[in-house]
Amino acid sequence: MMTDHVQKLLDLEEIKNLRVLYAHCLDSNSLTELAELFAPNAVCNFGAGDIHGREAIRDGLAKAFTEYDVERHGSYPFLHAVTNQWVEIIDANTSQGRCYLLDLHTVSKPERDPWILLGMYADEYQRIDGRWYIARSQLDVVWPSRQVGGGHPGHGLVLPVQARQ
Numbered sequence: 001m002m003t004d005h006v007q008k009l010l011d012l013e014e015i016k017n018l019r020v021l022y023a024h025c026l027d028s029n030s031l032t033e034l035a036e037l038f039a040p041n042a043v044c045n046f047g048a049g050d051i052h053g054r055e056a057i058r059d060g061l062a063k064a065f066t067e068y069d070v071e072r073h074g075s076y077p078f079l080h081a082v083t084n085q086w087v088e089i090i091d092a093n094t095s096q097g098r099c100y101l102l103d104l105h106t107v108s109k110p111e112r113d114p115w116i117l118l119g120m121y122a123d124e125y126q127r128i129d130g131r132w133y134i135a136r137s138q139l140d141v142v143w144p145s146r147q148v149g150g151g152h153p154g155h156g157l158v159l160p161v162q163a164r165q
Contacts, residue, residue, distance in 0.1 A: 008089060014132045015125050016085045019099055022134070023080040029065055031058050039126050039133040043160040046139045047147070050160045068116075071107060078116060079104045088154035093127040096153035101139070118143040122157050136160050 018037050025034035035058035038044075044051045044060075051060045069077035080103055087097035103116040119141040126135040136159040140148040149158030 011089060011095070011127075011132065012087055015087050015095055015097065018125065018132060018134055019082050019085060019097070019121065019123065023082050026061055026065070027076050027079055029069075029075045031062050031065070034058065034061065037134055039128060039135040041162075042133070042135050042137070043162055044134075044137040045160045046137075047141065068105060076106055078106055082121070086153055087125075088152075090154055095125045095132075096157050096159075097121075097123045097125065098153055098157070099123075115143075117141050120148075122149060122151065122159055124157070124159050136162060 022034060022037055025031065025037070035054045038054050038057055040054055041052070042054060042057060044057050046060070046064075048060075051057050065077065071077070080101060082099045082101055085097060085099040087095055089095045099121050101117070101119040101121055103119065104114045105116050106114065119139050122138040122140055123134055124136040125132050127133075138149050138159050140150075140158075142148060151157035
C-alpha cells in the first residue's frame with residue numbers, strides 16, 4: 001500500500017516536471033529537447049488549430065519563437081511562467097492536468113505592456129515504456145480574448161482530438 005502512494009507521488013512529480021521543462025525548453029530555444037517531451041503521436045492546439053506529431057509541434061513552436069524573437073537574441077524572447085499545476089491520475093498510464101500560463105514578451109523597449117496572454121494548459125499525459133509524455137495539449141486563453149474549452153482533469157477536460165492510429 002505504501003509503495004502505491006510513493007509511486008503516485010513519483011508519477012505526479014515527473015508529470016508536473018514535463019510542463020516546467022516545456023516552458024524552459026521553449027523559452028531557451030531548446031526545441032529538440034522540447035519535442036522529446038511529447039509522445040510520438042501527440043496532438044496540440046496552441047490557438048491555431050491542431051498540430052499532430054513531435055516534428056510538427058517542434059516546427060510550429062519554432063515558428064512562434066522566431067516571430068517573437070524580434071531582437072534576434074536566440075533565446076528568451078518570451079517567458080512562459082507555469083503555475084498552479086493540478087494533475088489527476090486516471091489510470092496506470094494516463095493522467096490529465098491543468099496549469100496556469102502567464103506569458104510575457106521580453107523585448108527591451110516594449111511598445112506596449114509585456115503581457116502576451118493569460119491562459120491555462122489542459123493536458124493529457126501518457127506513460128509509454130515507463131516514461132511520462134505530453135500526449136494532448138490544449139491552450140485555453142482567458143486574456144486578452146477568451147477562448148476556453150473547459151473541464152477539469154478527470155472530469156470532462158476538453159483536449160484536442162487524438163489522431164486515429
